Amino acid sequence: MEVNFIDIKDFRETMLAHRRKGMDFLRELIGMDWQDDGLGAIYMLENSSTHENIEVAVRTLDRERPQLPSVSDIWMVAELYEREVYDFYGIEFTGHHDLRRLYLRNDWVGFPLRKDYDASEELNPVRMESEPVEEFQREYDIQDDREMAEIVEKLKILHYDQYVVNIGPQHPATHGVLHFHLSLEGEEVRKVDIRCGYIHRGIEKLCESRTYPQILPFTDRLDYLSAHQNRHALCMCIENAMEIGVSDRVQYIRTIMDELQRIDSHLLMYSCMAMDMGAITGFIYGFREREKILDIMEEVTGGRLIQNYYVIGGVQADITPGFAKKVKEYCNDQKIRIKEYYDLFVNNVIFRNRSIGVGVLSREDAISFGATGGTGRASGWACDVRKRHPYAMYGKVDFKEIVHTGGDCYTRLIVRLEEILESIGIIEQLIDNIPEGDYKTKTKPIIKLPEGRFSASVEGSRGEFGVFIESRGDKMPYRLKFRPTGLPLLAAAHKIMKGCKIADLITIGASLDYVIPDIDR
Amino acid sequence: MEMKKPAIKSIPYEEFKDNETLESLLAEVNKERTNVLIGNLDDLINWGRSNSLWSLTFATSCCGIEFMAVGAARYDFARFGFEVTRNSPRQADLIMCAGTITHKMAPVLKRLYDQMAEPKYVVAVGGCAISGGPFKGSYHVLNGIDKIIPVDVYVPGCPPRPEAMLYGMMQLQRKVKAEKFLGGKNIHRKRSDAPKDPIIVTNVPAGDENKNEK
Amino acid sequence: MKLRETYIGKILLTIKSLATGLRVTLREFFTRKITEHYPENRKTLHIAERHRAMLCMPHDEEGNNKCIACGLCSMACPNGTISIVTKSVTDEETGKSKKVLVEYNYDLGACMFCQLCVNACPKGAIEFSNSFENAVFDRSKLIIKLNK
């Protein structure tokens, strides 16, 4: 993958030109520290209709106050992406209206992902008092004459005399440790300020000091409900970079395992949505089926939730003899059980009243926010990576991509439940004719990627999961970036949740189905 | 009256791990002489407390999904009496810390622990809560929650199986049964560590009117 | 105006949809429960033998293991959970000094069960067992000496 650099002067014009040419999907924004070549950022753009993509980059040599023009007014998701790059690299984006640290605390010293960052304990000890929430948005805008942009503190985030409530880090319905900072008017939500970072583990910094086989376990712990797909993306990226051939048997096994993991994740999405809306019985029925998948996974891979199954060049161990029979048995049983979910919860009049027309995300917003996966397909945008850039066996298997145009919470759940049936269809086409062959190709003990930049993307359970590696030829990556499937959903949530009720806020959060460790990495 | 070895239904005492720490706890409890009445009352209260440990729904990452699986139909920790997972720290007896605790999450966990009503317990579930697990070298991860709050039981695994979590809960039940409640566990510890002035999360500026806000 | 919009229509549809939901839970009320009684079924409990719960070093009857103290496993581990103590012994016939394993410490609390150590071991001296009952009260009990 080659990247063409643009000079900083005419960066915004070329970006606006790309946008007018139809590049309306900003796939990824990767902050980079090329040490003596300065700090910069790589933008991966894609045309949502022709699926043609370009990689563009820009850099600045100044290391004390690096400044790049912001594109958050062109693509709405760039607002959060740029806050992340500011958090990790200290690059200030001029024209961004709310540039605060996204993950780390405001009193954090230094920018972690820079190569010259010193991670000593004294500099950043474990501070035991919660930090007061900042009051002002910080905006960098260039006054006409001066060269450097100044920090202008303008809009107040949450006013003191509003009824400010923390749906805080520890809350039963935030699917993890996400912090909604709301100002309420009765039951109406006036203003939402989503703060994440409570589960930021610095995985990308750790990856820069680990060999490639040691990076593989991190992908399972990013979005643990699409563990197989994440690992598939990383293995595919490394295998393409080193041209390691992978046998057909492995492609079959990997596709089947990806689809099983997708069903498992959609079942959990249905269960958590039922629990968040008060139907605990719906949650228990969803988990009853999910346990059957976890049994199949455990027999073959050894792990229920975190499987560690794919390795570079194949899979850890061959599938057990009874695997095909168990999977077919499960698929038939699931087709009957799914009708039960419709009767109990989905066609229930209370659920329909609480979810139809709630949290509507239009198609343009979905694309501009880059909300891929079930959320994007529920708003009418055909963004399935298995169709856009087919990989593994997806090119040879015929399956329907489910796209609805409702865009509200109800449609998002319907898309997931129908995708379960689609995935069962894929598995049934593959399960009977797994070819013979070795399950792992021999690889050298020390794996060194050649010089250059490589990327691969895969359809995770809740969106497009991408891996970008910049390698300088040694056994550790120079820079490794995972595309978070959840961060665009959070950006979309920021917009949808304004003006809804508290109960709707929980429903929207459940229907967007984001996984927080995948957002915070 | 001697406090006898805590017994758990259908698992013999020898097959449990780490009995030495439990025996040292028992020895320390049996040092003072208690009369029969208080001893029996103690046993009764400990029997009650150990069979109804209500956990706080506290899950930060992957172990949280296994925590939900333990609550679901197949493993069903309602059989042990832990069924009611309370969301408010006031009514919870124990924090099952399932998941990674980062620098930003550490004050939140400490505050939750302070808000819980005595007698309270902490179970560290999974490698991340015990020692930082896969992210031990990271700049933002706390290497084990025993650095900020006292931990009673460690459940290793990444993530531990639901049965391993149930085994950890049974270990906690044994520890609860081996405690002296009257005159021991229920003496209100002088709240030295409790913060004097309450931690204010939104520092409220004294009445400045920012007019440009809508 | 469709039945769905009329006042009576809404009530009838509501009753129908609530009734189907109730029928599902009633049918579930009388079906056999799927709970596995964990402590009671310990004898017959089936755990997948590929499940990784703890690292262990198999010993044959006389109690010696296949480990040659090469240290590849501790280098392969991303977390540094394996630490090996060796001492060099001069072999009688060849006279060369050979490293012999004294202590093989494995920190169960920090392990993330990624199986890189087992893949890296040339002699196949260590493997994962599926005995999952390892909860303890004391952190130091999690650091286990694997070799006898």
Place this chain on the structure above:
Amino acid sequence: MIDFNSVTTAIDRFLNSVLPHQAATLVECLIIAVCAIVAYLTFAIVMIYMERKVCAAFQCRVGPDRVGKWGLLQVFSDVFKMLTKEIIELCSSDKILYTLAPFLVIMSSIITFSCLPFDNGLQVLDFNIGIFFIMAASSFGILGILLGGWSSNNKFSMIGAMRSGGQMISYELSMGLSVLTLVVLSGTMQISDLVEEQTKGWFIFRGHIPAFIAFIIYIISGNAETNRAPFDLPEAESELTAGFHTEYSGMGFGLFYVAEFMNMFIIAGIATTIFLGGWAPFTIPGADAFNSAMFMIPGFVWFLGKTFFVIWLLMWIRWTFPRLRIDQVLVLEWKYMVPIGLLNLLIMTICVVMGWTF
């Protein structure tokens, strides 16, 4: 039919012979108070156990079964733990109201509990305006919840309290209407007369269609009155962590927890009294042999059997449906339940006037 009046008059005569009149009535009141509270707590324990077992049965799991024979001692261990928990005093809450709130809720539910007709003579309060008194007594329980929510100085419990205020007060209306419909059918408000009337045939059969509609409205508004799903907005776990009793710990929370279960028992008890004939056995007008066999079974067995059937019905509803949003709760009340309740009252009066009831 065993008549407990003879037993109570015998005790009264014995006490008056031994003690002066005031002392005798004092001792009687003490005995009644102790019996009422003991009955209240035993039913609470039975109810909590039944809730956890029935909920588990609906969710294809087993529920508590390791403590005691089938988990029977589970609730006793909950009670012991609850008694020994520390009660946290909040530094910036309204102390008096904070501690008063749980007692208001408990007091209102004990008063209504003692009006229930367990058997022919086994009734503590039997005013001639019985049903009206029950309606009044059960409505100052809302005060406790509002006070609890407001005084614990926590924003979530404040929202929970406001929601509960709006919901419970508006559902008093439709509950009152359905009870009024039955009073029109029966003609009296005294509870013992009500049940006496039903020995000839339960009102739900004699009042045919309007009585059945009143029964449905009563069950729905009873569900809302006790803040149980699908109306459990005041303590909605997934929205407001623990709703109005977020800040209560130890026995403060214990009182709220017991009062919630006992309110459900009282709603079921009132439903049995006015719809399913209290302790009156099931009788078919024609068959005397069958009726006399039915009269053999003692009254309180009939009463508890029917009450626990209605409780099972409420639990069935709770563990099936998702939660309503606050505006849907109020729309359901004011646009659907009150109009239908008024219409039903009209139909019932026409039926009674024209004599079309059985």
